[in-house]
Each structure stands twice: as C-alpha cells, then as structure tokens.
Amino acid sequence: MSAAKSQIRVRDEGGVHCVEFVERSIIDEAVIRQIGEELLKLVDTAATPTLVIDFTGVQHLSSAALGVLINVHNRVKSRSGQLRLCGIPKGIFEVFRITKLDRLFQTSDTVAQALESIG
Amino acid sequence: MATAGAHPPSQIRVTLHEMRVDVERVQREVEGAIRARGYDDDAAFAIRLCLEEALVNAFRHGNRLEPGLTVEFRADIMDDGCIFEVQDQGEGFDPAGVPDPTADENLEIPSGRGIMLMRAYMSEVAYLDPGNRLRMVFTRKR
Numbered sequence: 001m002s003a004a005k006s007q008i009r010v011r012d013e014g015g016v017h018c019v020e021f022v023e024r025s026i027i028d029e030a031v032i033r034q035i036g037e038e039l040l041k042l043v044d045t046a047a048t049p050t051l052v053i054d055f056t057g058v059q060h061l062s063s064a065a066l067g068v069l070i071n072v073h074n075r076v077k078s079r080s081g082q083l084r085l086c087g088i089p090k091g092i093f094e095v096f097r098i099t100k101l102d103r104l105f106q107t108s109d110t111v112a113q114a115l116e117s118i119g
Numbered sequence: 120m121a122t123a124g125a126h127p128p129s130q131i132r133v134t135l136h137e138m139r140v141d142v143e144r145v146q147r148e149v150e151g152a153i154r155a156r157g158y159d160d161d162a163a164f165a166i167r168l169c170l171e172e173a174l175v176n177a178f179r180h181g182n183r184l185e186p187g188l189t190v191e192f193r194a195d196i197m198d199d200g201c202i203f204e205v206q207d208q209g210e211g212f213d214p215a216g217v218p219d220p221t222a223d224e225n226l227e228i229p230s231g232r233g234i235m236l237m238r239a240y241m242s243e244v245a246y247l248d249p250g251n252r253l254r255m256v257f258t259r260k261r
C-alpha cells in the first residue's frame with residue numbers, strides 16, 4: 001500500500017517550520033487526522049519546536065480541525081516551543097473568535113509578522 | 120424565522136449510510152439549492168460548517184460509527200432561510216452535559232466546540248426528544 005499524500009507543506013525559515021495546508025477545506029475527518037499526525041510529528045522531532053501555521057487560502061474548517069490545533073498547541077507548550085497562526089481569512093477567524101480560541105492562539109496577519117513575533 | 124416565501128421550499132430528504140461519502144453528497148445538494156436561491160458566500164460557509172458538525176456528530180456520537188446504522192437528513196430550503204433536521208439511531212444526547220469550551224479552564228480541551236458553532240451560526244438549534252433528532256433553523260440576512 002502506498003503512503004498517503006502529505007496534507008501539509010513545510011519549509012524552513014531560519015529554524016522555524018512554516019506550514020501550509022494542501023487542502024483548502026479542512027473538514028474531512030481523514031484529512032484532519034492526517035494533518036494532526038503530521039504536525040505532531042513535526043513538533044516531536046524538533047529540539048525546540050517552533051511553528052508558524054499559515055491559513056492563507058483555507059476556505060472551510062470544522063471543530064475537529066480546531067481540536068487538532070489545540071492538541072498541537074498543547075504539545076508545543078509542553079515542549080517549551082512556540083506556535084503562531086497567521087493569514088487566517090475573515091470567515092475562519094470568526095470561528096476562532098466564537099470559540100474563544102483567539103485567546104489561546106497567538107495570531108498574525110502574515111508569515112513575516114508571525115516570524116517577527118517569535119523571540 | 121424561515122418561511123415558505125414567494126417560491127415553494129426546495130426539499131431534500133436523504134438517508135445517509137456511509138459518513139464520508141454521504142455527508143459530502145448532502146453538502147453538495149444543499150449548496151446547489153441555496154446557491155440557486157442566491158444565498159451568499161457567508162451563508163454558504165455557515166450552513167456548510169453547521170451541517171458538517173451536525174452530520175458527523177450523528178454518525179460519531181449518535182450512532183457511535185456502528186456499521187449498518189443510518190442518519191436521516193431533511194432540509195427545507197426557502198428564500199429567507201432553511202430548516203434542517205438530522206436524526207441518528209442513538210439513545211439521545213443532552214447538550215447540557217457538554218462543558219463550556221470557552222471557560223478558561225476548558226480552552227485547552229480539544230473537543231466540545233461543534234454545538235457552540237451551530238448555535239452561533241444558526242438562529243435556532245434544538246435537540247428534540249429523546250435527544251437524537253437535531254433541528255436547526257438558518258435565517259438568511261439580506
């Protein structure tokens with residue numbers, strides 16, 4: 001059986017993992033599960049995990065996807081790392097605001113601003 | 120409140136057997152019906168999100184992903200809003216039993232936000248006796 005196609009694209013920006021999603025709709029349970037596994041692997045294999053997750057172009061996202069992001073946040077925190085979310089479209093940000101997750105996550109408008117905010 | 124309005128309601132009735140395939144099929148049918156009535160992107164986003172939450176909950180928490188159990192979906196789509204019903208074959212659900220995910224002590228718990236999102240985007244959300252039939256009303260903003 002061939003390995004499932006990766007659901008994230010990762011590039012290194014001076015030691016920071018910058019992550020983009022392959023799918024514009026993060027709603028399918030299998031896709032969400034795979035995103036979670038890939039992100040947690042990224043966190044677990046870094047000495048001090050530092051991630052910027054870019055939501056530019058994301059059109060849909062479910063509460064299950066929020067659950068994955070919270071798991072990633074908790075894992076990064078437990079390993080004394082840093083996590084930033086950026087480029088969140090207006091409609092998606094409303095989902096974060098309704099669920100008060102805008103208080104949990106540090107967000108920026110752009111990747112550049114997210115990178116600047118990392119100490 | 121959603122009413123029949125100038126044009127008769129579009130009715131969608133589906134028995135869902137397989138979560139991934141049938142949820143997507145329902146989403147496509149509903150999106151086609153609301154777009155035909157000129158619903159905008161914000162309305163389509165809200166309806167898609169709430170249907171995803173409701174239907175996945177019905178399979179996962181209602182039917183406990185048990186093979187052979189089905190979910191009944193009904194939609195009445197009108198010019199000024201929609202009425203959706205999702206019924207699973209579980210024992211019923213008490214939404215009062217879900218802890219408030221926005222409380223400071225619960226913010227880092229990764230579940231329990233689906234109902235909150237449905238309540239935010241829909242004008243009415245009710246679990247009907249015995250708690251395995253969800254009724255949601257979407258009121259269109261103009």
